[in-house]
Amino acid sequence: MQYSDSLPAHNAESLLVHFRRAELLKERAVEFKSVNLNPSQLCNLEMLLNRAFYPLEGYLGREDYKSVLSDMRLRDGTLWPLPICLAVSEEFAAGLSEGECVAVRDAEGFMLAVLTVSDIWKPDLKAEARAIRDPFPEGADGCHGGLVEPWYLGGRVEGVSYPQRYDFTDFRLTPAEVQRFFVQKGWRKIVAVQAGRPLHKADRAMLEEIAHDQGASLLLSPQLKPSMYFSVDHFSLVRSFQQFVETFPRSMAKLNLTPWFERRMGPRGALLRAIVNKNYGCTHMLVWDGAKAEPRQNAFSEEYEAHIRWLADRQEETGIIPVAEHCMALDQASCRYVRSDGGGRCVNDHNAVVKRLTLGEPVPEWMSFPGVLKELSRTYKPRWKQGITLFFTGLSGAGKSTLAKILFVKLLELNSRPVTLLDGDIVRTNLSSELSFSKEHRNLNVIRIGFVASEIVKNGGVAICAPIAPYAESRRHARGAVEHYGGFVEIHVCTPLSVCEQRDRKGIYAKARAGIIKGLTGVDDPYIEPENPELRIDTSELSPNEAAHEILLYLSEHRFI
Template sequence: MRTYSAHGGPLVDCYLVGAALDALRVRLTELPRLDLSPRQLCDLDLIANGAFSPLTGFLGEADYNSVVTNMRLADGTLWPMPITLDVSEAVAEQAVAAGGLVLTDAEGVPVAVLDRPTAFRPDLRREAELVFGTVDAKHPAVAFLLERSKPVYLGGDVLAINAPLHYDFRRLRQTPRQLQDAFAEQGFARVVAFQTRNPMHKAHFELTRRAAEAIGGALLIHPVVGLTKPGDIDHYTRVRCYEQLLPHYPGHRTVLSLLNLAMRMGGPREALWHALIRKNHGCTHFIVGRDHAGPGSSSAGQPFYGPYDAQHLVSQFADEIGITMVPFAEMVYVEERQDYAPIDEVKPGETVLNISGTEMRRLLMEGAAIPAWFTFPEVAAELQRTHPPRAHQGFTVFFTGLSGAGKSTIANALMVSLLERGGRAVTLLDGDLVRKHLSSELGFSREHRMLNVSRIGFVASEITKNGGVAVCAPIAPYAESRLAARQMVEAYGPFVEIHVSTSLEVCEQRDRKGLYALARAGKIQSFTGISDPYEVPENPELRIDTATLTQTEAVQRVLDYLVALGVIAAEAEVTA
């Protein structure tokens, strides 16, 4: 892969023009194709437009090993994050044999060619340990690596044809070169960038305003709108909040631009990576705050990274990266001052007010007022418009359990109970019905079972997003597929997993469809509970055993939970 040896070198983009582009288009019909995942498409976008300069493609084996081990490319250039293209063995074999691979977007449109690719097998646990400092799957990047990555990495130069198409906020999607030109036209010699994946409130406003004042320059609000942490507020809402915030900054020295980055939530390494990306966008300074790009807490309940580890790492490379870090402590509201201050400047006896993310979600869920000291009223209005109280949100109830456990019976009765209450559209996604109408071509291999649950999760997320109720009742034997469905839904509303824990013995005794008998006789292969495993949910919202509960009792337990969650109103006991 071609690289430039110093970060002070020219911006590198990978878009072909003229005769070179014409020649490449001729090759498109001769090469195998790969539909890129959302993360891969984000990475390709930023390789192609120069945001990942000096990279000109996905890392080959030598560069990958060097980055993982030393945070440097093989030629010594500082680069902390491995940018890789994970594929199946079959795709790798085809691409290497053909000498190229056409990379396409979600609609199958070619956006680039991976030229003369090389293939290698990474040690994913080693990558997790060295890059993210853990193999704990509570870390979203580690979970992705160990549970969802394909086994082979392809390295090679990217020959870009078309920029990935974005339909949203086009006026705010500037490339690195466009931002550099805009800063030059406006006479901004000093620009400090602020990275964010959350709505900005008054604490963020004060932090960024003070940072711009400190350097005597302009401010770039540069939020990530690619992939962030599962459960984050959608970028449409966030961008509207940022736009409402802009008029509060003094003068005309604040720029809002969107970054199509797939975050890894990698803490210190990620902060260094973010700084290099903003340097490529023409910034001279970069804000690194408390717990920059932190993914939250580990399985042991401890933060993955220290609150200022990111600042310490970025400062180590201050002379090399070509952009100056502006470190900031957490900003808090001091009641006695009626103003914000860095937390390390709060005096003994002063009262600090703060609202956590959990508390903010509670206020939105309950339709309560958001304090004026915490955020601007325009921002609060945008959040409340997109996040109505729980009783008006869509949600998903996801039953899982063995065949014959009683999932469909309870799901149907629950659907009827919810329809009797009214107020929302309710859709039943029963396992057998989905198999008949949505997944009729699928078999019962692990891959096909995962795909079936993925389809259910996608449909449920769309129903939830649009304010409806999805009641799902597949077997869903694998924890990985259930987690993926949860993550799709929780981007838009609550996901309630209910393990119908009726034992295998009871399910076999019922055997209304005669399936267990056929499986025991060897006439049905890969049958869950007999010849294929069922991975018992570890932490479902509810467990229901239909061997000990009547249908009415089981449905009432679900309704009681939904009332406690706040997604439906309490009523007199429902008989199902």
């Protein structure tokens, strides 16, 4: 459906339309095709709507896209380093025509905006990657909607509502609101500070020195991931920033959360960050070594110095003065951080803080602040307080279930954490009853187990999993799902096939050898042994109790219990 009526001018502070226009768009939306955005696309839309991406009034059209890739400029000559386009599937794009309206929705289907399509095209992703990553390759930013071969839509956006966010709403000011805050406080120079990890005393000493050198205040924004609500680290990071900002005088520092997420695109990504920070009212921007939102761990590199010069050459157009990091070193006599221009290793306390917290060791006063440590300790708990997954893998009859049951009882005896047993047969009956034994379904079964285990671990429990898990890819997926929240101990029960066949309590090996059943792991379907499990247990050499004791010793030695 096409509409030829002219669009009213957008509000200077946002791309949200007047409420009467919004009601009209909602009525018409029943006739529009719809596209649902992923988390990174939602961030881009919010940045468009709140004018953090000023002067864009929508997604780039094809000619602007080409101009940005070749010259880092829009067609009218305005500096703009990265393409901001809406990625959709080929099937969706094939059903659209230029001039058509598309309802842009979140994952739950709530309409946030209407896009009037001006361009539809298939980008050359290889050419795009070459253009945006040079001269310092940093990797893709995940804006393609998870699509392997996306098509791009360009066109003007009319905002109906900002994406719904329920966390830390007091710290989510739009660019216009932040600028009004600066005017009210009389702040004329502001250094934008964005970091992807909690900040500690060395960072504060550096930031205080930068603020004094520039005669400026600080706007601090943690670098958040698009899929924020799936990570406890998101909340820990923001709360630690709240505590960190409290260590400054109120006239010096302000905390604000932005929809910006880190784009690993080298100088172009940093240049876009400069434009965004200018739109938030900042005059300066702290540039972390490596052009990422991470404080460096070593002395400055030549690449970093070149990067600062590259941004400085464009500060007249961006309106942002790039500020380099200072190397801070601990003065042992005073236990204070001082600037060190002599090279060598610079202080980065965060990894040391996390290590001490997870080992249950005290953190020295000179490393961090009590409030920051209190918040981090909620996430980075000592190993014996973390959730943990014991992931048994091995052939049928290897002894996985027996070991899992013994460990289940032993850990319950300790009474320190809730324990859940996810035995292979139990999971097949209750969680994956509709799955077959194809490779795809076997991997899916293990992925489901990993998801359930991750939820148990996230809440501080112990998950004991005992599937066959014959393929490395699904085991890696399970490990990745769990390790984000706690410990993962892979135990390869490496009992030889011949011993498993002798046991054959279920009679499945006999049936497989007789050709009655097909696809049995170890007979006519492969078992890919883990390359680097935490433990290997051969139950042909150890009794079940002895094997369980070996596992408990490992857990004790590594402070999981």
